[in-house]
Amino acid sequence: MSASGVARPRAGRGRALIAAERMNGFIDGLFRTQAALVYAFLYLPIVVVVVFAFNANRLATIWTGFTTDWFGIALNDAVVTKSLGNSAIIAFTNAILATTFGTMAALGLQRVGKRTRQGYDVLTYISIIVPEIVIALATLVFFASTFDVVNPVLAGLTGGGKGAFKLGFGQFTIIAAHVLFNTSLVLLLVRARLSGMDRTLVEASQDLFATPWRTFRQITFPQLLPAIVAGFLLSFTFSFDDYVITSFVTGPGSTTLPIYIFGQVKRGVSPETNAVATMVLAFTVGMLLIGQAVLAWQGRRSGSRNGSMANIVTER
């Protein structure tokens, strides 16, 4: 009797423990389910697009069989290849310009006074924070009014005939608009790396007889390279898939891929569109992997533990 009297409260505690564990298990399960749902919501649509790119049926939503025909059709479609080409040219030119300007700005801002730097910081953040639609509208208004002023003058200078030189919307305006916000992005990336860089490396280089230019070439630039590569890749993809700004400043003959796809979707999703989207996805993921590989290689070379894009921004 006395034994059971002692055992009972212990059993009670045991039951309470089991109940608490069950409760924990239940909450655990809830979190797991929620996480799974979030990921499903994020990635299932992409999976659907990729899967239906291989659908034999003309109607994109009914699965009838596997085929790779749509890829061939898409690649033989002159409109698709033209817009793909446009996008590539624009994204590449933009990436080169934005990386150059952004890096130069980051290096320059290191040498100016605190006041000036803070002023530029505000402008940089504004160009990233301001909604894209506002930048798009502002850019459109700017170009339109500039052309209104400049074109009559140009017409006067070149005779005003049929072959007269005239500014208008097209690849040039798209590139200009993209470079604008991508420069800020590169600037932030490179500056983060620059401020995380060991300053004594520069002093050590000077101490070992290297002139300022040689110090930049042999020490500073290699140290910044991961951030510059990351900036290049990011501005390439940001430009490649930009719709809002591009749609405002685009002109005849300069349709980019996002604009083409959006136009297609208005007439219903076709497997051909899915195939194009899948190719773009593959290309983007490929770029990302190459970027990661370059950074990891650079990271190994520069001794930092882990060279990922996130690290470049946060590493100090």
Added chain:
Amino acid sequence: MTTSLTPDAATASLAGSAGARAVARATTGVADETTPDVEIVDVTKRFGAVTAVDRMRLSISRGEFYSLLGPSGCGKTTTLRMIAGFEQPTEGEIFLDGKPIAGIPPYRRNVNTVFQHYALFPHMDVARNVGYGLRQRKVAKVEEARRVGEALALVRLAGYERRRTWEMSGGQQQRVALARALVNHPTVLLLDEPLGALDLKLRKEMQLELKALQREVGITFVYVTHDQEEALTMSDVIVVMRDGRIQQQGDPTELYECPTNRFVADFLGSSNFIAATVEGVDASSRTATVRSDRGLVLRGTVTDPAAAIAAGDAVTVATRPERLEVRPDDGAAPGAAPGWTELAGRIRQGTYLGDHSEYRVVTDLAGELIVRRQNTVGAGSALGGGPGDPVVVRWHETANLILVG
């Protein structure tokens, strides 16, 4: 004449390059063997309202190991950076090899630095790090490889050419940094607390190694440290600094045995201080008799040769803890031998420190005294007893250092 000897040929070999450099110097006619390598003349450096270095005057002789010793903020690193060229003096002039170097950028000074955290270039392997300075000076590739190999052998890292610097241990990185500087045969090698990041045992090893290396290559070393033991171990000359001013300079023995002011006596090792007033001065032996505030009469040596003291002046008597002896009070009649001071007191605290024990003894006439006792016969040499036990402390008058100020 020896004028055909080019400086390059003279510096071709690293070991013994000091002698060779002297030949090179003689040919240039700018400086000779008696010219100090570095001469700092009335240099002041201000950062805004802060004066980091205050009217400093220092002459660093050729081939010697100099240490700038002082607490953080004493101006020792700023001095080093002015010699390297990273800072320009606000006032005064620095001469390197007899030539003024104001306005000459770091990359045109024949001075190299070993940085506190080594500052090895992470994107280069060991050989490319060490050969960096040579490449900037357009030394031929074959010559570069040869000299890099030589320098690495000198720091006992032969065969490490292709290693990544960040894969190496702290001590090895330290050696790479040393080789990278030495390979250029600088007039002066500057070292900014280079052993600070190493653990104690490795640090002690590297201290001896550095000193041996310096003797071997014969290059002038200027070593910045806040660690007095480090300075005592390696230096030919220690320069003690405080608040941008030189407090005292001299060889380690001189500085430890004969500190000329209270700061030096306290910073280098530790000391007991007794405030006193001068009663009489013997100018010929530079000794003085003083009376402490509590009436204890002591005789001691006036350490500062420049000090002019007279009866009535306030002074401080410093004694080193290891010069004091302590024994249990056996009740014998107090009566000191001539020249000895004997005081009764009570232990306030005794600390066993392995090789020695340290006792804080409170005396009536001299306040609290720290006494260090070597544990020569194991635990048997411990004084025994505990706080409050009566003891007798005694010391000879040769231990008394009379400091002005």
